[in-house]
Amino acid sequence: MKKALKIFGIIILIIIALLIAIPFAFQSQITEIVKRYINQNLNAKVEFSDVGLSFIKSFPQARVSVSDLTITNFEPFKDETLATAKNIAFTMPIKELFKKADEEPIVVSSFKIDEALLTLKTDKFGNTNYDIVKSDSSETETSTEESASFSFSIEDYSIKNSALTYLDEASNMLIHLSEFNHSGNGTFSAETSEIDTKSETNISFTMDSINYLQNNAVTLDAVIGLDLEKNIYTFKDNIGFINKLPIEFDGSVQLLENGQQIDITFENPQASFKDFLAVMPKAYTENLDDIVTTGNFNVKGIVKGLSSDETIPNLDINITSNNASFKYPNLPKRVEQISINTSIKNTTGNVDDTYVDIKQLNFKIDEDVFKSSATLKNITKNMLVNAHIDGTLNLANISKVYPIEFDKTLSGILKGNINTSFDMNAVETNAYERIKSNGSVSISDFIFSSEDVINPIHISTANMSFSPETVSLNNFKAKTGESDINATGKITNLLGFLLSNNTLKGNFDINSNLFKVSDFMTEDESVSKENETTKEESLKIPAFLDCTINAKANTVVYDNLNLKEVSGTLVIKDQKATLKNVTSSLFDGSLAIIGNVSTQNKVPTFDVNLGIDGFDIAQSFNNMELLQNLAPVAKLFQGKLNSTINISGNLDDEFSPELSTVSGMALAELLTTKVNANKGELFNALESSLNFIDFDKLDLNDVKTQLEFANGGVNVKPFELKYEDIAITVSGSHKFDQTLSYNAVFNVPAKYLGSEVNRLIGQINSEETNNISIPVTANIGGSYTSPTVKTDLQSAVSNLTKQLVEIEKQKLVNTGKDKVKDLLGGILGNQNTKNTDSINETATEKTDSTKTIKDEIKNVLGGLLSKKKKDTNN
Structure with missing residues (x-):
């Protein structure tokens, strides 16, 4: 008995070993069968990672599996994927493995498909990507038999966790099946x-x-x-x-x-x-x-x-x-x-x-009763719509009768009585002659929110009447954020906007008491680096708008500016706002604007011309960052400003200019201007270095200058200032970070250099000294809040010394003809005279006189450099 059990156990082990080992022997044959069938029957590229054979998983039948199958089309759908499947498995009687694929059909009794993705497509020319079975007009009986290498005697089958998509480009139809599971069992072999x-x-x-x-x-x-x-x-x-x-x-x-x-x-x-x-x-x-x-x-x-x-x-x-x-x-x-x-x-x-x-x-x-009827024809091509709507609908009741959740509260009373007929192609192409509508719609207490606007829009009342070509906006009162709007106008493609994602076109007249630009911008989201999603908000002009707006507003708030009595035309199209003939009151003066703002690209841009007339300098330069950066020193002035500014550049997320990107030019004129009592660090530094100037008395009337700016800096063309009878020429540049690089040249009369110089001039006592002046250059560096001033005053005084010496020479020369000749002879060294004593005497007098003058100048220079206050009235 024990021997019999032992023999039985050995037989079982041998059978199990054979069931495991035999598939390896048939592996190449199975792969050959699959490849042969594919090549004989399919006009497509087929790839798979593995073909397996097992006698264990489906014993007593054999199981053949194909892993990671991919079918890719040839022309006209070249390289498009028709189908993928993670695994396809067939079961068949073991004896079927011993048949030759080219001689007799192989019977398949069941199959299973897991995680298949099938994409069926018909293009606009009628070509189908799933017609991949080979057909040949010269097909012979032999090839027919080969194409039938498999026959089915299926008892069960299944398709699990799969998806199918059918796309018909001609009819613009899409059918998508997801999470598709299908199974069946029975017998296919019987008639x-x-x-x-x-x-x-x-x-x-x-x-x-x-x-x-x-x-x-x-x-x-x-x-x-x-x-x-x-x-x-x-x-x-x-x-x-x-x-x-x-x-x-x-x-x-x-x-x-x-x-x-x-x-x-x-x-x-x-x-x-x-x-x-x-x-x-x-x-x-x-x-x-x-x-x-x-x-x-x-x-x-x-x-x-x-x-x-x-x-x-x-x-x-x-x-x-x-x-x-x-x-x-x-x-x-x-x-x-x-x-x-x-x-x-x-x-x-x-x-x-x-x-x-x-x-x-x-x-x-x-x-509230709502009634409607409609017919839809030619639905597979250019759909024809004929509809009638008549009724009242309280939008707030939608969430009170049906469990739908809105991101924001939806409310308002909608009343309408409309007849309309159109075809979808007319809506999409704005063929208004084929769009026939009549009737009226009114909205009251309506709240609208969308990702296209940053704040909900509360429409207190709106009345529209429909005609075949246009929709007339007879009355529109709304508020969004802090802004209010009263409008009338015409809309030319409301159906295109509502039904086909077209832009909203129209012409409107708008009046507002308060209009904040930021209330009408959208939020743009972007993805940050390193796969971390963050919300970066930037203002956008809505892409759905294509309209012309004639606007008047008592107050318009842009950034930190409050513009009063604003009027002008705004054209919005393709995320670009063009300003035409815009005027307003600002800083006790007036402002005119033409130009545009664009949000078409990721970074918004602007290009505008500003006309400034009679701005109060103190207000404008303290509240307008642009002016502060163009001329930071101007905020120390009191008076009026006229200017024309041409400027372009990028805008930041708050729609303010990015100073490092702006470029352009400006012409500025100062009227009835004086320096503030609080002169600031710059003027204090200048007064410390040039004590002959009192900047309280600086004449700034009718000052005109030209500025050019680019690459984060401003270049100032030379312009003239006056201080009593001192002419001042200023030029240079500064950066928007307020670093300075300027030259101020003071043409200083000699009399401003103190009492010592005046006494020296009195000794000379000639008409030539009345017009003596020296140029003093102040080099201004550092920053606006911490300026540095360097002057060439010492060299300027030395130049004055030379001038006075020269005048004294001329005075001595003019004492007599002979003395002049003798003096010249002595200086030039090329004449000998008999009156040597006279020459020596003259030379001695010249030397003593020169020495006296030099001593006096040294005293003057010493007084200036020691920064003692001089009496400029002598």
């Missing part, structure tokens, strides 16, 4: 049989930019009868769900060479209005049983006819509801008197003849 299937997925459906379904859950449990001889598949004992709406199917689908012959009817079996709510997204139907409803809801449909490349089945789908109501348990209000009568029909089989007829869509909330 007639049944399979039991289970399917579930989330479906989204969009056509011509209109989203009809958004991630709606669909399930279907169905027994499908198979007639393989006639290729007929019949629905039996089935029920499906769209979200929680139950639908029963009856009918069949027959596969033909040119398409499918469909004959299906469906309806919802319960006929309760609760079924309608079940179509809504899952988030709002989780507690469907708790919702109180009355009335019925019927969905019935017939789909019958040939589905092919040229035709679709005829459609007759009807949705009706009469006098229904619903109320959510935790919400305060009820929707009642609901009437729905809608049909979807096609009687020709031509897809373009499909139309939707909404005969009635009515409801009532409190005392």
Whole structure:
């Protein structure tokens, strides 16, 4: 007995070893079979990472698996991925492995597909990316047999965790199935049989930019009868769900060479209005049983006819509801008197003849009644819309009757009576002659918020009347942030803005008491570095605006400026605001502006011309950063300023100029100006170095200068100042960081150099000394708050000494003709005279006189350099 058990155990181990080892022997054959089948049958590039064979996982059958399958198209969809699958597995009897793939078919009994992604596409020329099966007009009997290398005797199959997308560019249709799971079991080999299937997925459906379904859950449990001889598949004992709406199917689908012959009817079996709510997204139907409803809801449909490349089945789908109501348990209000009568029909089989007829869509909330009807034709191409809306809707009640959450409060009373007809192409291309609308709409106490505006807009009242070409804004009163607006005007493409994401075009006249520019800007978000998401807000001109605004405002706030009595024209287009003939009162003067501000790029820019007339210098330079940086010293003045400034550059996130980027030029004129009592560090430094100047008496009237600025700095062209009879020439440059590099040249008469110099001049006592002056240059550096002043006063006094010596020479020369000749002879050394004593005497007198003058000048210079206050009246 023990020996028998031992032998049995050895046999079992041998069998297990064979089951593990045999797949390696057949590995190359399996790979060869898969590659041969692909090459013989598919016109596409197919790649996979591995082909495996196992006798263990599906014993007593063999299991063949393909891992990481990718199918890539050839032209005209070159390099586009048609399908991927993480794993595909087939099971088959072990004996099938011993068949030759080119001699007899291999029978597959089951298959499983995991995590497949399939993208089906039809381009605008009618080409399909899924037509990849090879076909050849010269196909022989042998090739036909090879193309049938597999046959199926399937008992069960499954597709798990997969997704499918179908895109038709010609009709602009998109169908997307996500979280797709499907399984079936039965027998495919018999001529007639049944399979039991289970399917579930989330479906989204969009056509011509209109989203009809958004991630709606669909399930279907169905027994499908198979007639393989006639290729007929019949629905039996089935029920499906769209979200929680139950639908029963009856009918069949027959596969033909040119398409499918469909004959299906469906309806919802319960006929309760609760079924309608079940179509809504899952988030709002989780507690469907708790919702109180009355009335019925019927969905019935017939789909019958040939589905092919040229035709679709005829459609007759009807949705009706009469006098229904619903109320959510935790919400305060009820929707009642609901009437729905809608049909979807096609009687020709031509897809373009499909139309939707909404005969009635009515409801009532409190005392507000809303009625509407519409027809939608040619829905697969250029959809034609004819609609009528008449009713009142309190927007605040939407969240009180339906569990929808808004980012911000939505409120307001909407009243309308409108008839409109148009085609979508006309809306998108602004073909106003094909857009016919008439009626009126009014809004009161409406609050609108969007990511396109930084503050909610509260519209207290708005009245619009519709005509075929335009919408007239008869009255509009609104407030956003701290700004108020009263407006009238015309809008030329309201439907394009509402239905097709077009820009909002119009012309408006706007009046405002207070208008803050920052209240109308949007917030722009960007992603920071190193994968960390942060919110960087920058102001943006809304991209949806294309309008001309003639505006008047009592006060406009821009940055820290309060502009009064503002008027002008603002043109907004393509995220660019152009200012035309804008005037305002500012700093006790007036300001004129033309130019533009653009937020088209990531960094906003500006390019404007400013005309300044009669600005109060103290106010303007203390409150306007731009002027402070162009001429920081000017804020020490009192008086008036006239100027023209041409300036351009970048704006920061607060819409203020980035000083390092600005460039341009300015012409400035100072009127009736004087220096403030508090002279500041610069003038104090100058007075310390030049004690003959009293800057309180500086004449600044009618001073004109020209400035050029770029690269964070200002260059000042030479301009003239006066201090009594001292002419001053100033030029140089400074940076916006207030570092200074200036030269001030003072043309100083000699009499300002003190009493000693005046006595010296008195000794000379000649007309030449009356006009003696010396240039004194002050080099100004450092910064505006910590200036440095260096002068050439010492060298200037030395030059004065030379002038006085020269005058004294001329005075001695003029004492007599002979003395002049003798003096010249002695100086030049090229003449000998007989009157040597006279020459010596003259030379001695000259030397003594020169020495006296030099001594006097040294005394003067010493007094100046010791910075003692001199009496400038001598």
